[in-house]
Amino acid sequence: MYSKFKLDRRDLLKGAALSIGTVGTLSACDQQQVAPKPASAKTKKPGIIGLDGRRVLPWSNWSGNQKSQPTLKKVPRSEAELVDLIKGAKQSIRCVGAGHSFSPLVPTDETLISLARLRGISNVDKVSKQVDIQAGTLLSKIGEPLWDKGLGLINMPDIDTQSLAGAIATSTHGTGNHLGSMSSDVVALELLDSNGEKHRCSAEQNSDLFYAACNNLGVLGVVTKVRMQAREKYLLKEESYVLRSSEAFEYAEQLRDDNRHFELFPFPHGDYIVVLLINETTEKAQGTTQLNIEQGEERDEAFRQVVKWTDAMPWLKSWIINMGLNSVEESVRIDRSYGIFGNLRNMRFNEMEYSVPAEKGLECVKEVMAKIAELNIDVVFPLELRYIKGDDVWLSPFYQRDSCSISCHNFQGRDYKNYFAAVEPIFWKYSGRPHWGKIHTLNADSLAKLYPKWQNFKDVRQQMDSRNLFLNKHLNALFVS
Numbered sequence: 346m347y348s349k350f351k352l353d354r355r356d357l358l359k360g361a362a363l364s365i366g367t368v369g370t371l372s373a374c375d376q377q378q379v380a381p382k383p384a385s386a387k388t389k390k391p392g393i394i395g396l397d398g399r400r401v402l403p404w405s406n407w408s409g410n411q412k413s414q415p416t417l418k419k420v421p422r423s424e425a426e427l428v429d430l431i432k433g434a435k436q437s438i439r440c441v442g443a444g445h446s447f448s449p450l451v452p453t454d455e456t457l458i459s460l461a462r463l464r465g466i467s468n469v470d471k472v473s474k475q476v477d478i479q480a481g482t483l484l485s486k487i488g489e490p491l492w493d494k495g496l497g498l499i500n501m502p503d504i505d506t507q508s509l510a511g512a513i514a515t516s517t518h519g520t521g522n523h524l525g526s527m528s529s530d531v532v533a534l535e536l537l538d539s540n541g542e543k544h545r546c547s548a549e550q551n552s553d554l555f556y557a558a559c560n561n562l563g564v565l566g567v568v569t570k571v572r573m574q575a576r577e578k579y580l581l582k583e584e585s586y587v588l589r590s591s592e593a594f595e596y597a598e599q600l601r602d603d604n605r606h607f608e609l610f611p612f613p614h615g616d617y618i619v620v621l622l623i624n625e626t627t628e629k630a631q632g633t634t635q636l637n638i639e640q641g642e643e644r645d646e647a648f649r650q651v652v653k654w655t656d657a658m659p660w661l662k663s664w665i666i667n668m669g670l671n672s673v674e675e676s677v678r679i680d681r682s683y684g685i686f687g688n689l690r691n692m693r694f695n696e697m698e699y700s701v702p703a704e705k706g707l708e709c710v711k712e713v714m715a716k717i718a719e720l721n722i723d724v725v726f727p728l729e730l731r732y733i734k735g736d737d738v739w740l741s742p743f744y745q746r747d748s749c750s751i752s753c754h755n756f757q758g759r760d761y762k763n764y765f766a767a768v769e770p771i772f773w774k775y776s777g778r779p780h781w782g783k784i785h786t787l788n789a790d791s792l793a794k795l796y797p798k799w800q801n802f803k804d805v806r807q808q809m810d811s812r813n814l815f816l817n818k819h820l821n822a823l824f825v826s
């Protein structure tokens with residue numbers, strides 16, 4: 346078997362930010378971001394007075410690469426209020442969850458609706474282990490109440506700050522050879538069409554709507570409730586360590602098959618890869634395992650140092666990154682399932698992700714790494730490789746295909762466009778399907794070729810939104826014009 350890389354050098358980059366829990370946390374290295382300049386009175390833009398006579402602040406997504414100026418922002422207090430809003434709509438509506446999508450799914454200069462007041466778990470069936478959850482509920486608010494009922498979600502992404510409806514809308518996923526995306530754990534949905542009419546759907550009832558709605562991009566209407574398949578509650582043990590790249594790739598498929606969750610973080614310009622394994626355990630939970638603020642800041646600072654040094658001495662980039670990885674300690678965490686999945690992300694980044702056929706994943710990621718090296722692309726942020734089980738959701742990137750997702754990131758404030766443009770064609774070569782919530786440049790024609798049910802989805806969209814209410818420029822170009 347392989348030998349774990351030496352992890353005892355703590356002098357350089359103490360607590361290096363390259364450890365698993367911080368791969369995303371350590372993203373935005375820009376100092377400007379840490380200490381933003383206060384807007385002077387002169388440069389401060391006045392808010393826009395919206396259609397309802399109130400001041401409307403601009404909207405921006407999590408990473409700041411998507412911005413818009415809605416003329417109306419609404420946060421309905423009840424479903425009845427939401428229905429009235431839809432029925433009385435005089436301009437287009439986009440729903441926003443937690444604003445964690447990097448692609449232009451949400452931006453609108455017309456009406457923006459949030460379901461932030463329609464949250465909570467409304468019903469738990471302990472026999473079927475199915476739970477009804479209000480669409481606006483944040484993933485971070487699901488784990489504990491379910492635990493109290495003896496249940497847990499089957500799988501989750503690597504953060505828990507998204508809303509449930511937002512996560513479902515884009516087939517948000519975690520990793521696990523035998524585990525699907527969150528959309529594949531949906532049992533039934535309720536949504537309002539552009540006339541304010543409520544539709545219920547499941548695999549048995551309105552099945553076309555169901556297979557469309559489980560990855561709906563917010564273009565079929567407003568989702569109000571989601572029934573999720575859960576399971577009995579469980580503890581997880583997460584282990585992470587560093588391997589030489591050659592060994593990590595050699596043993597990747599074995600590790601994938603032998604562990605409930607498996608993930609790789611290959612470092613551009615580096616010779617090592619961080620490996621993450623998560624499995625069920627009966628060992629005692631260690632309590633809160635999330636990084637506390639102080640640890641997070643220490644790690645952020647360590648990573649800023651790496652980036653600062655690679656900026657200052659680009660000819661030593663590989664050496665600095667390898668030394669940083671050399672200081673990463675092997676780590677073990679045990680916690681309730683939801684405590685392990687939900688990582689902190691204090692610092693910001695932009696991301697592109699494609700899913701390729703599972704058996705092509707390693708070949709594809711090696712090609713991406715080679716391209717980064719060949720063009721000497723200025724990136725320190727690791728790639729991320731995960732496995733997801735295929736499903737039957739029409740616009741799921743995992744539609745009828747066991748998949749390997751590969752993500753490329755760069756820190757907020759640093760160039761990501763040239764980086765992504767250089768590697769995106771590699772994903773196309775492998776018939777990659779982009780994550781709907783992340784950056785990509787595919788148009789309707791290219792996407793239609795990747796999705797056998799593209800036209801079926803468009804037909805359902807037309808039925809649900811005959812008024813073309815739930816569109817913005819980006820989605821109009823994909824599904825209408």
Ligand SMILES: Cc1cc2nc3c(=O)[nH]c(=O)nc-3n(C[C@H](O)[C@H](O)[C@H](O)COP(=O)(O)OP(=O)(O)OC[C@H]3O[C@@H](n4cnc5c(N)ncnc54)[C@H](O)[C@@H]3O)c2cc1C
Nearest residue numbers: 442443444445446502503508511514517518562563568782
């Ligand atoms: C730090 C970070 C980490 C991430 N990690 C992962 C990960 O591990 N795995 C992964 O797959 N993705 C990941 N993502 C991507 C993210 O999970 C998806 O983009 C997700 O869709 C965002 O959910 P949200 O609640 O923020 O929704 P938003 O981004 O606000 O909206 C997404 C879509 O949902 C629609 N929508 C929201 N609410 C409703 C509603 N009630 N009815 C109808 N439509 C609605 C919106 O209109 C939009 O089309 C990550 C993103 C970030 C920023």
